[in-house]
Amino acid sequence: MNKKKRAEWISSILDSLYPHPKVPLHHKDPYTLLIAVVLSARCTDAKVNQITPHLFKLADTPQKMVRLDVKEIQEIIRPCGLSPTKARAIWQLSQDLIEKHHGEVPRSFEELEALPGVGHKTASVVMAQAFHIPSFPIDTHIHRCAKRWGLSPGKNVKQTEKDLKSLFPKDQWIKVHLQIIYFAREYCPARVHDKKKCPICSNLIG
């Protein structure tokens, strides 16, 4: 099976397992999603979802966020890890949104990636999940699966993003990236995996 056919076949399995994948991070608008994604660096989505209600109760807009002290933000988000860095980034990016973007989250990679604490993956998540603009955020789960499925050599996330974008139709990118995340969490963990029980590799590799 060539890569394109394999991608199609994997997509059909993912569709049957996760027909309507939901965005895992709870949010109510682009700003709260952006903050949740910043918090999710090296932290589980479940933990972020536990923390954000407390934070958003105090500050769910950039204007309210900059009224908080960085130390106050740090205290609330501590369970997410890397709290000094994340708190500074959250405060500063909120300030930048007010000063440079009228308090709105911008809709371009260039402007998003210019914000403190926002790299290409975070920008891709916001573009895909908040604005529904076709993007393929590559997190560690997707990177691992793409390599294990032989869809990309797994050299680096940049290469994986390029390969997956060429293998899956553009109008499917947002759905497929969410489906792979759910699949990876359920069946394809980094350490243990049982090929015989796996709905994809049990058929794919034989």
Ligand code: SF4
């Ligand atoms: S067997 Fe399943 S868990 Fe292992 S690499 Fe394949 S898809 Fe992932």
